[in-house]
Amino acid sequence: MHQDYIKAAKWSILEEGFDNDRIKSSESLFSIGNGAMGQRANFEEDYSGDTFQGSYIAGIYYPDKTRVGWWKNGYPEYFAKVLNAPNWIGIKVSVNGENLDLNTCKSVTEFKRELNMKEGWYQRSFTATLPNNITIKVQSTRFLSLDLDEIGAIRYNITPINAEAEISLSPYIDADITNEDSNWDDQFWEILTIENDANGALISTRTLKTDFHVATGMINRLSLNNEELNISAKQSTSANKISFTYTVSVSKENTLTLDKFGGYTVSTNHKKNKLNKASKAALQKAFTIGFEKLLKQQKKDWKAIWDMADIEIEGDLKAQQGIRFNIFQLNQTYLGKDARLNIGPKGFTGEKYGGSTYWDTEAYCLPFYMSTKNQEVAKSLLTYRYQHLDKAIENAEKLGFSNGAALYPMVTMNGEECHNEWEITFEEIHRNGAMTYAIYNYVKYTGDFSYIPEKGLEVMIAIARFWQQRANFSSERGKYVILGVTGPNEYENNVNNNHYTNYLAKWCIEYCLQAIDKVKLEYASDYNRIWKATNLSDIELTKWEDVAKNMYFPYCEKYQVYLQQDGFLDKDLITLNNLDTAERPINQKWSWDRILRSPYIKQADTLQGMYMFDDEYSREELKRHFDFYEPFTVHESSLSPCVHSIIAARLGNMDQAYEFYLRTSRLDLDDYNKEVEEGCHITSMAGTWMSIVEGFGGMKVIDNKLSFVPQIPKQWKSYSFKINFRGNVLQINVSKKETTFNLIKGDSLTILVNGNVLKVTDHKEIVSF
Ligand code: BGC
DSSP states (O other): OOOOOSBOOSSEEEEESOOGGGHHHHHHHTOEEOSSEEEOOOOSSOOOSSOOOOEEETTOEEEEEOOOSSOOTTOOSEEEEEOOOOBOOOEEEEETTEEOOTTTOSEEEEEEEEEETTTTEEEEEEEEEOTTSOEEEEEEEEEEOSSSTTOEEEEEEEEESSSOEEEEEEEEEEOOOOOTTOSSOOOOEEEEEEEEOSSEEEEEEEETTTOOEEEEEEEEEEEETTEEEOOOOEEEEOSSEEEEEEEEEEOTTOOEEEEEEEEEEETTTSOGGGHHHHHHHHHHHHHHHOHHHHHHHHHHHHHHHHHHHOEEEESOHHHHHHHHHHHHHHHHHOOSSOTTOOOOTTTTSOSGGGGOBOTHIIIIIHHHHHHHSOHHHHHHHHHHHHTTHHHHHHHHHHTTOOTTOOOOOSSBSSSSOOOOOHHHHTTOTHHHHHHHHHHHHHHHHHOOTTHIIIIIHHHHHHHHHHHHHHOEEETTTTEEEOOSBOOSOTTSOSBSOOHHHHHHHHHHHHHHHHHHHHHHHHOHHHHHHHHHHHTOOHHHHHHHHHHHHTBOOOEETTTTEEOSSTTGGGSOOOOGGGSOGGGOSHHHHSOHHHHHHSOOBSSOSHHHHHHHTGGGSOHHHHHHHHHHHGGGBOOOSTTHHHHHHHHHHHTTOHHHHHHHHHHHHTTTTTTTTSOGGGOOOOHHHHHHHHIIIIIISOOEEETTEEEEOOOOOTTOSEEEEEEEETTEEEEEEEESSEEEEEEEESSOEEEEETTEEEEEOSSOEEEEO
């Protein structure tokens, strides 16, 4: 059973009732972020129960020294970790001298959390009776400003209910912070200075090794029943913490309010010697604007995001909440404003995966950002990898490749590989193909080929070189083979001829060759520049061609399917419906040895390729492969159900498509994989979006035209979404009897619907079923 305590609502994530066992899960689910920073939904006041503290800053990392049993040549020295940053949200609360800690209260009632996705804020409220029998009501609202992205704001209201009480509120900054996943229990932060004035303070710190400087600040305002109070705080400072204490006698039913503004300024955006000044200026600005006006702006800014990105579903509240949660979290993580940043698989909701960049961005996230933001944002994501090309070439050199071949890292912060499990670092090389695929996808969607001569081609050449060198000719088979790899299915290692990998290798080479021809014809000066810079020769291109033409693909005549890898059929092919559900998830129940020998597939693998290149396969072929692989797929990677949902929809199997859709969209809300405590799965959330748009909506780009094959799950009345396509904004509304297309921006757009040409203008074009 998956968890089901989150209440369904159209625009909010809701929790009611206090339960110690759910704290960590809710800390993940109610996380907030603004693209520049993010934090788990930790309590402001002390909490002695089980909790996972986390506040993270985009792009600020630490190279944590690798810890492995047996060192292998080629391993990176470090694993780059997104850092748990100094805590600025903390407010210690004491009532008649008794510390407020929900874990030790006599009772906690009316506990409620709301994450308001429409407006971008998080609120928690409760009534608690402390051990000294004073009952208080608390309501705390906080948000990370989209407008001032170095600033977050908290409004903390506290009301004594049954007696007058002396209440002390102590907002603080705590820089004594570590990561739970630190390899050697290292301290990552060094304290530089602590500064304070009457109502504000900052602690400036630097990360060891990477030398990022960060100023963490706060400024406070106190009021009683909405009247500002001018009382001075008792200040206390230790080596890594500064705290202000405001003490007020509060009558029964009166409300004491602390507005605390806090946040980070970082040396990636400011000169180091100006950082503290910048922090004070940002805080002062927020303080002058005030909580309410900042919140008003926040609502406006989220409205602008939703105006373009929302997907509305009628008739299915859980599905509606699911998709909005996914779209909300993606926008909390990455807004496309800064080409140095990327989309970590856990965003700002946890430490796991180091907040680093994976192939997830290219294979899953790009379409969402391309369609719901714009071409520039998509280009920023591509440029991120272009800027890492030299590092990818160095990485390949370390592993023995030459002549400018590049192997992009599996996990990275700055272009260097920082993953260190041999089966992934050295073997999961399919990620390289996703880089070229993303360029292809961008060009196909935007029509902007000019990115290829400008930047893309150099990346594509380096990748094609890698594939040519990585394949070897098998005289036994008379074909090129790729040995010793891990496919997307990480439950198999060191396999030979993984279909997905071999296919991508062949495709990357062919696509690069085509691009070279086009650049030669149409962009002569770029062609000359690139040809020289990369030292290409016709002899080399002939070698590439030979590899692509003669690539080997394991195939089974009996079942008429491509095999995931050599020898797949030797496995004990017991389908999952014969496996006791108590055995799952297998990655938590079984030994690794048992997993490796089993036929069970962690995530879409052969089917991943068939989703990406589905024009190459007939419907019958696709169905055969889906029917063959789905019964073995455990979907223990968040990236998996969305691909199966899309394929099921393409096959017209809407019931199954819907089931996978729910699984992908509510993966975290319902905690299917029993790990949400560690953080949410952000990158796969873009896959949820694809499940609706590409799966149910059947959207593709065919010959420079948007094409749709709309279907609707029987559980839904209708759904609608918007697409930014080459500067036009198209709204699509699908109901059981018809689909309407409305051009909201642009003069006219010719699209395909179920294969027929339709010209859409600014009035509604309707296609009936
Ligand atoms: C998946 C990878 C993915 C990574 C980060 C792993 O569990 O198997 O494909 O890149 O998570 O999302």
